[in-house]
Structures are given as structure tokens and as C-alpha cells.
Amino acid sequence: MHLRAFLPLAFAALAAAADSLSNVLKANSDTLSTLSSLMAMDPSLGQKLASSTDITLLAPSNEAFAKMMKSDPVFAQNANNATFVSSLLRYHVVVGKTTSSMFPVKPKHASTWLETPTTNVTGAQKVALAEKGDAVVVFSGYKQQSTITRSDVPFAGGVLHVIDAVLTLPATPAETAMNMGLTSMAGALVKVGLVDGVDSLQAATIFAPTNEAFQAIGATAASMSQQDLANIMQYHVLANQVRLSSAVTSKMGFKSMMGEKVTLRKEVGTVFANSAKITVADVITSDGVMHVIDNVLNPASPKLAPIRNAAPSNPAFQGAVASDNPPFTEGVRPTANFTPAASLASRKINISLGAVVLGFLGCAAVVVL
Known part of the structure; x- marks a missing residue:
């Protein structure tokens, strides 16, 4: 019934x-x-x-x-x-x-x-x-x-x-990324010194590539200058705006934290950020929402469009070299048990709610170092 x-x-x-x-x-x-x-x-x-x-x-x-x-x-x-x-x-x-x-x-x-x-x-x-x-x-x-x-x-x-289940308090973007298994994203934010800046934003939209997406360009990303990597990470953030996937009805451009626009569009029921597919949409964070994507966005190629039937999406960095393991993950330790983000569509993650609440209240440190 x-x-x-x-x-x-x-x-x-x-x-x-x-x-x-x-x-x-x-x-x-x-x-x-x-x-x-x-x-x-x-x-x-x-x-x-x-x-x-x-x-x-x-x-x-x-x-x-x-x-x-x-x-x-x-x-x-x-x-x-x-x-x-x-x-x-x-x-x-x-x-x-x-x-x-x-x-x-x-x-x-x-x-x-x-x-x-x-x-x-x-x-x-x-x-x-x-x-x-x-x-x-x-x-x-x-x-x-x-x-x-x-x-x-x-x-x-x-x-x-x-x-039937106690609600889980939203965590900061960095903590959300870590505990959802997006440790390359969290590690990259740490490497370029953007954790505090991103976590303190108001009404932010974060595009978080999976570890597999980072690994597809891992060797290239690891050799980037600090400034180039910082620009890329800032391109994954829309400051002072919450963009829900349900609000995307056509091709829509939004200015990123680094200045270049990110294009959101819906095709056959799937929402994309540039050429990257949003695989897990509208994850609530303490300052907005996070969308998990299957590709690292490239601010030098903002007009890239989705390629149908590409699973996962092709890397946005032409000629990029992959790495054997996800980059930027050394020393990045989740503060709670997690299920990889790719599995979120079908089952729940196993989060320590107590740890999340304490972290939200500032009673427990978020381990990112």
C-alpha cells in the first residue's frame, strides 16, 4: 500500500x-x-x-x-x-x-x-x-x-x-569528500591550501570528482604547479550559490570560484557539469551541496560537452597521463567508515553519526593531514 x-x-x-x-x-x-x-x-x-x-x-x-x-x-x-x-x-x-x-x-x-x-x-x-x-x-x-x-x-x-533512521548532520565539504571515499578531492584541497576557504563558503556548490577520475589524469595532475592545481580546484567550486540538479532543465552557465564558467546541462535525464556526468547529486553539506562527478573539470576547456555512451566520461585534459593509484591521497584518512561514492545510488553508507556530530560541533578534529 x-x-x-x-x-x-x-x-x-x-x-x-x-x-x-x-x-x-x-x-x-x-x-x-x-x-x-x-x-x-x-x-x-x-x-x-x-x-x-x-x-x-x-x-x-x-x-x-x-x-x-x-x-x-x-x-x-x-x-x-x-x-x-x-x-x-x-x-x-x-x-x-x-x-x-x-x-x-x-x-x-x-x-x-x-x-x-x-x-x-x-x-x-x-x-x-x-x-x-x-x-x-x-x-x-x-x-x-x-x-x-x-x-x-x-x-x-x-x-x-x-x-526509521536517525538523521545525519551535514559535514563540511572536505569532511564529506573524505568520508564518501573522495580522498583525492580532499587531498588536492589540502595540497593547495583551500580546505578552510572552501569549508567557510556560504551557499556553495562543490563538484567532487571520484578517485577514479583523478587517477585517470593522476601523473599529469601530480606534476602540475601549485597555482595550476589551485586553479583547477577552484574551478570545481561555485561560491555563494547552491545549484541543485533538479533545477537544471537546459544548458546553464555559472561562474566558478576561479572565474571561468561551469556549464550544467541535462541530457536524457542525466545532469552533466561540462562533459562530466553527475553520478551522485545533491549531497547536503554544511555550506550547500556537493555533486559527485566522473571526470575532473578543466578550466582551460570550459566548452567541452558530454559524449554520449562514454562511461566514464573521457578525461577533459587532452593527452593526460594516468597514475597507478589515486593522487593526493597520502595521509588523507577518513574520520568515519564509508561506502565509495559510486555505490551511493544503490545503498546507504555506514557513517559514524556520533563522530559526525562531534566534528560538526567542533568537538573533534577533522583529520586531513
Whole structure:
């Protein structure tokens, strides 16, 4: 049965008159008691929820929290850390009342209540809401997917959806690249000294080539001057603009951080950046979005167009020499377990949510050196 068609009859909150959130949580303690206990650690959040209207609460089930506690030791160790818990819970509150029937086929990015000193993206941290087949889902950091298992539970301030997995906080572009297995991208940013500059941008769009894409030009890239490599890396960044793949309908040019334009286009349902195919789109980061691409962009060849049936896309650097291994990866160590980015389209990555939350809050260093 389609999720939007069924009524979660087990929920006492489906009474004609919407009850307070605290009463809804109490009435459904068999499913949401862990959430209630964690919310009690932040009285200011409870007060704000009680007085707010027009909001959506994405409520991890008891099973979702238990699964996270068991699989993520860092999360389990910090479940009693009030700052940790407060930031995590605020990321589960979405601005605007969004019922399941309002979730679009193309993911809609929505603002949450999470705002910290490290928040660079305009309008606080984001989640993506979408309909996916017969399911209604939420995408969070690292494009982790949470599925709504019980929808449209009303309360006085808005609507609650029960989800089957705890949301993952967005990480910085460098940390996102590392933990998604894009270690050549992260290493190249380190080599040219752009990590801090890129991570501190507001409303940024990052094009992140896979390790295989870097390896295809590895020997050539390794012999480049510092300035030439810096120009190439800056060409992979659109500053002060978030460009979602769903918004690309035709050929569109956008100025990059280094000055030359990057052309986005859609062909037969696939979105390209110049000649590079976007293989994993719209990964939410702390300052915007990241698109994983199968080719390193070349600012000297901005007019390159996609070649149909080229899998992967041909290198944009004419005469480039490949390397035996992905370049720029020496000493670059992911801070969490990951599944290679190429696998994201079909399955979830195994991220240590506890480590991500601590890194987001500045409580743990991002190891890039």
C-alpha cells in the first residue's frame, strides 16, 4: 500500500483535535519514548516546540535510536552529552508544516532549526524531502536516507512523521569528500591550501570528482604547479550559490570560484557539469551541496560537452597521463567508515553519526593531514 494512502491508526494522536506535542509523544511511548527522553535533556527545545506553529518533526523511532546506539559507539558514548543531543534534535525539526502528500518527486530542500556558529549555509542546515517510489523519504548529510514509516501525526504546532533512521548532520565539504571515499578531492584541497576557504563558503556548490577520475589524469595532475592545481580546484567550486540538479532543465552557465564558467546541462535525464556526468547529486553539506562527478573539470576547456555512451566520461585534459593509484591521497584518512561514492545510488553508507556530530560541533578534529 502506498504510504500516503494508509492511516497510522495505532497513533492516539489522530484524534480530531490536535493535541500538544508532549501528549502525542506520551500517547505513543511504545514508539517514541527514546525521543521523549532525549528531548528532556534540552528544556529550551521543549519550550520552543510547545510554543511554535507551522513545523514538521521528523521523529526517529525507538528502534532507529537503538540501531544507532548499537552500531555507532561514538553516538552511544555521547548520548548523555546535552550539546550533542540538542544539535541532533534541532536538525530533526523542519521549518514549515509538510504533510506526506506535500513531499515532491524531485527532492525539496527544507531548512531545519539547527543553527550553530559553524553554520554557513543560508537559512540554517537543510534536509531533503522526497517521494521515492511508494515511500516518502528524508535525505540528510552524506545523502543518508531515512524512510517515513508512519506519517502525518498531527500535534498542536504542526505534523510529526516517524522515521526509521536517525538523521545525519551535514559535514563540511572536505569532511564529506573524505568520508564518501573522495580522498583525492580532499587531498588536492589540502595540497593547495583551500580546505578552510572552501569549508567557510556560504551557499556553495562543490563538484567532487571520484578517485577514479583523478587517477585517470593522476601523473599529469601530480606534476602540475601549485597555482595550476589551485586553479583547477577552484574551478570545481561555485561560491555563494547552491545549484541543485533538479533545477537544471537546459544548458546553464555559472561562474566558478576561479572565474571561468561551469556549464550544467541535462541530457536524457542525466545532469552533466561540462562533459562530466553527475553520478551522485545533491549531497547536503554544511555550506550547500556537493555533486559527485566522473571526470575532473578543466578550466582551460570550459566548452567541452558530454559524449554520449562514454562511461566514464573521457578525461577533459587532452593527452593526460594516468597514475597507478589515486593522487593526493597520502595521509588523507577518513574520520568515519564509508561506502565509495559510486555505490551511493544503490545503498546507504555506514557513517559514524556520533563522530559526525562531534566534528560538526567542533568537538573533534577533522583529520586531513
